[in-house]
Amino acid sequence: MQHSNAANRLDRLPISRFHKITLLAVSFAYFFEFADINTFATTVPKLIKLWGVTVNQVAYVTSLSFVGMFFGSLIGGWIADRWGRKNALTITTLWFAVFSFASVFSWDILSLGVLRVLTSAGLSAMTVVAVIYVNEIFPAAVRGKYQAYAIVIGICGTPVTNLVAAAVVPLTDWSWRLVYLWGSLGILFLLFTRHLTESPRWHESKGQYEKADAVLSQIESRVAAEAGPLPEPADPVAVTTRQSKAPLRLLLQKRYLVPTVLLSVMWVTQTIGFFGYSSWAPTLLAQEGLSVEKSIFYVALTTVGAPLGCFLAAQVTDRVERKWCLVVFGVVIAICGLFYGLTFNPIMIVVFGFLVNFFERGYTAVAYAYSPELFDTRTRSLGTGVSYGLGRLSNAVGPLIIAALYTGTGYHSVFYFIAGSWLVGALALAVFGPKTRQARLIDPPVEAPTAPTTA
Template identity: 75%
Template sequence: MQTNAANRLDRLPISRFHKVTLVAVAFAYFFEFADINSFATTAPRLVSLWGVTIDQVAYVTSLSFFGMFVGSIIAGWLADRVGRRRALIGTTVYFSIFSMASAFTWDIVSLGVCRVLTSAGLSAMTVVAVIYVSEIFPAAVRGRYQAYAIVIGICGTPVTNLIASAVVPLTDWSWRLVFVWGALGIAFLFFARGLVESPRWYEGRGEPERAETALRAIEQRVEAEHGSLPEPVPPAPGTGVTVSRAPLSALLQRRYLMPTLVLTVLWVTQTIGFFGYSSWAPTLLANEGFSVENSIFYIALTTIGAPLGSLLAAVVTDRFERKWLLVIFGLVIAACGLLYGLTFNPILIVVFGFLVNLVERGYTALAYAYSPELFDIRGRSLGTGVAYGIGRLSNAAGPLVIAALYNGSGYQSVFLFIAGVWAVGAVVLALFGPRTRPRRSAATSPASAGT
């Protein structure tokens, strides 16, 4: 039995089913983005309450990224083993539980442990969500809807920062409310009933009957809204057969090695470049003489640009080659981040910080769409998870480098380093990044077969 899942899903018009899926994924993204910078927004307060040092902030941040690495690797395995839908639900519940636990910590060690466990869940959820969107939405518009999900989700960052700027200064315990807020991601369970397991995952496991059931459930919901559906493109020869999960050693094969290496550089530079900025800016501003309240407030204003950046990505992602969009966005981030670090004027800090957030969130939306497209169904979870995980692991060293630069050479050296990291990523993508646009337009091409 051949279900032809890829072509049947790709010929569907966008319907209420897709929009419900979009809202569900966006909700998970919202609380991922809400939670991911919660330690950065509370750290300035903990410096005064618990006597936390810059080096301790660096160690907690570094260990959190080790947790992200572990979570990403587990996510690829989990999504292949139990399915995209169940993995998405499980990872979202997991990070919500440990975010709540963070609110009840009593010192920097207990908080650090909870942040590592939370970060593992955040990263795992992201990997699974990226794969799920890539497999559910039609190929011609999946980049746009990936970006739309992030447009909604990224609002979690400025909302959380504004909440933190209001509640953290109130009392000696009110910083805990920031982590309680992040734990509300558990409400994702209310959306779970509307999600359908990926038919492509069933097909790849050699379960055509279950793939057919999932496909018919989706098609019936779309038909009820749009009427009769067009006939799908016939499957390419050799597709529709059982695809085993790729072992880790498969990434050394020629067809997986170069995409994995390029994506690893992409996520390493994105992680160090973005989190080096977002995780440290509040603390560094406070250390440079700005009040805790003002430093958090300035950063909150800059993150308002984040949803607009994702919206920009939604406009351009399916119109132009994603590789070159990523190169352009990376270079612009490097320039704006450098200018941010060269000024101490509050207005210019907000302006350049706003631009960094705008373009970087557009970059991330593009990267989320670009990453799974470089692999077939067999290697998608593993390749995406490993590249994303190594990227997150790289920032275990990033905060230590930034702390050393700050202590040794001062505030501006940090932003020179961050700008250089973004520039390296752009150059590597320009030279070695695979193009994906021709593949998306050719339903029967080898790269898209079985996707």
């Protein structure tokens, strides 16, 4: 067998129980990924009082966490290429869960900071793998919608975690540790693993056509048992040689360099913009005079908008060109973020914070679907990991800039900076972003070696 025809065989499948279980498993991993992203931000106001932590120390921990995310993205992509998408998803989810559990026992800001860097690396690695896995398992016509549905469920981890923090952090001087214990429950992802299959596209990209065919046959039998006889797939694109491993220098080729640079800009501005709000809002509100309890509670209320924004993305991502969704959402986030930062009225904080979370999570859901579409199977893990990792790495500088702006020119300047980041990303996508609505995850054929000619 020279081709398992994975793309066409997967794309003609109706959505079935197999897809829904896969969606639930990925959503569970996302839930605790989003939960763990916010644990440090929600406990910092308490640690400032208990340990005498300064704003600059918060900035350094947050900054180094994004360095961890950069390396985690690269490692996640490498694991996904080397050991498969399913194994990588399991490894990376366990990774962040274990280090979140270890954070429960931290004794000062240095120990907690080290564990946060390691946790963050796992969070970023898991995100890269999950984005790739959903894009390769679900049919092309609806992959954006189901990527967004996974985020709809997963993003609930943000408001739930903030509400958990609002309830437990004020209780005692040690109860903040329960927030990290909560984040470690991602380890329960192990309960889902036996229901998942490896990506046939990954097997195919490695030249393992018999394994790809076996997985496809298993998926098809499960779907057919539920939906009845399946239509015949389209004819395969001829592949006659095994695709070689994608070296990092491959991204320097024009075909891959342009999308890598564009996506890096997109993820840089999204990272600074999103974490500028989520990581700093509780701390800055507390520094400006609101009580720790109120600052955490207000931010918890604003994050209720997050799952609703993902649901909006699920409705539009396969109907409207993805790049224009991202452009519009980015501009709206910038405007709402400015109003959020220019008021101390509790109602306005909640309203505009809600809108920021609503549109930002919709933006991220669409971006998760958009990013892998700009690469083929051979470079999908590499390109997605590098661009997403560079975005996260950029926020090694972002918190330091925010801390400098806050201490140097005041609270409002932080939000001007964050809004500007969103506008830069929107402009880059509007001018340089390719259209992908009609694109399909079908790789170009690999040419067979040319036989030598004789005179």
